[in-house]
Amino acid sequence: xxxxxxxxxxxxxxxxxxxxxxxxxxxxxxxxxxxxxxxxxxxxxxxxxxxxxxxxxxxxxxxxxxxxxxxxxxxxxxxxxxxxxxxxxxxxxxxxxxxxx
Numbered sequence: 072x073x074x075x076x077x078x079x080x081x082x083x084x085x086x087x088x089x090x091x092x093x094x095x096x097x098x099x100x101x102x103x104x105x106x107x108x109x110x111x112x113x114x115x116x117x118x119x120x121x122x123x124x125x126x127x128x129x130x131x132x133x134x135x136x137x138x139x140x141x142x143x144x145x146x147x148x149x150x151x152x153x154x155x156x157x158x159x160x161x162x163x164x165x166x167x168x169x170x171x172x
Contacts, residue, residue: 088096
């Protein structure tokens, strides 16, 4: 029963909207825009003080460092995978330092 009531209310609202003239729709839009403008003036954006900006900067630095570590780890994993596929073994890539002739 409740579902039928809700459907009827929605259909009646849509029919009323279709029956209205475009001038009344324009007037409603103007009123709604005015209400939005008034609400924006009453509730301005919060101002960030210096301590909040410092915390945000520290968080960005931490995230950047973590990304850098992940990127190098991913590169190492890629090199290991290439070495395995080329040689058929599971050896790791290491830098070789020659000492002597």
